[in-house]
Amino acid sequence: MPRNLSPIAGEPDPDGADCVGCGRCCHHPRETVHLLESDEARMGPEVLRRLTVLQEKPPFMRFMNNDGHRCAALDVSVLGQFPCAIYAVRGDDCRVVEPGSPACLEARALGHLGGSIEYQRR
Numbered sequence: 681m682p683r684n685l686s687p688i689a690g691e692p693d694p695d696g697a698d699c700v701g702c703g704r705c706c707h708h709p710r711e712t713v714h715l716l717e718s719d720e721a722r723m724g725p726e727v728l729r730r731l732t733v734l735q736e737k738p739p740f741m742r743f744m745n746n747d748g749h750r751c752a753a754l755d756v757s758v759l760g761q762f763p764c765a766i767y768a769v770r771g772d773d774c775r776v777v778e779p780g781s782p783a784c785l786e787a788r789a790l791g792h793l794g795g796s797i798e799y800q801r802r
């Protein structure tokens with residue numbers, strides 16, 4: 681489990697003003713952000729090829745790829761800033777983690793995405 685980002689205290693801005701400076705929910709182990717067919721259609725072939733990975737064995741699920749302990753789509757080119765490089769076409773798994781949601785608050789408390797995402801997918 682990733683542990684290199686520090687927790688962030690308190691609730692974030694409900695409109696997402698704190699997200700780029702936070703990025704905790706985009707830090708997670710491999711095969712965490714699962715993509716549905718609708719996500720794949722929204723992303724298009726170039727993003728799928730560059731930033732996602734398809735399982736080699738059944739059930740052949742597709743996930744966002746990882747760069748170490750974080751999502752491969754996270755832009756870490758500026759220190760302390762964590763914008764999503766594909767924000768407009770990000771998957772539904774990412775969209776359910778709204779600022780202030782249980783998964784968001786857990787991610788801020790842990791420094792990375794935790795188990796609450798499993799409940800929000802249902």
Ligand code: SF4
Nearest residue numbers: 692699702703705784
């Ligand atoms: S953990 Fe919450 S505040 Fe941080 S980037 Fe994710 S949604 Fe935004």
Ligand code: SF4
Nearest residue numbers: 706751753754764774
């Ligand atoms: S696709 Fe974007 S929003 Fe989703 S985990 Fe990756 S960097 Fe974060």
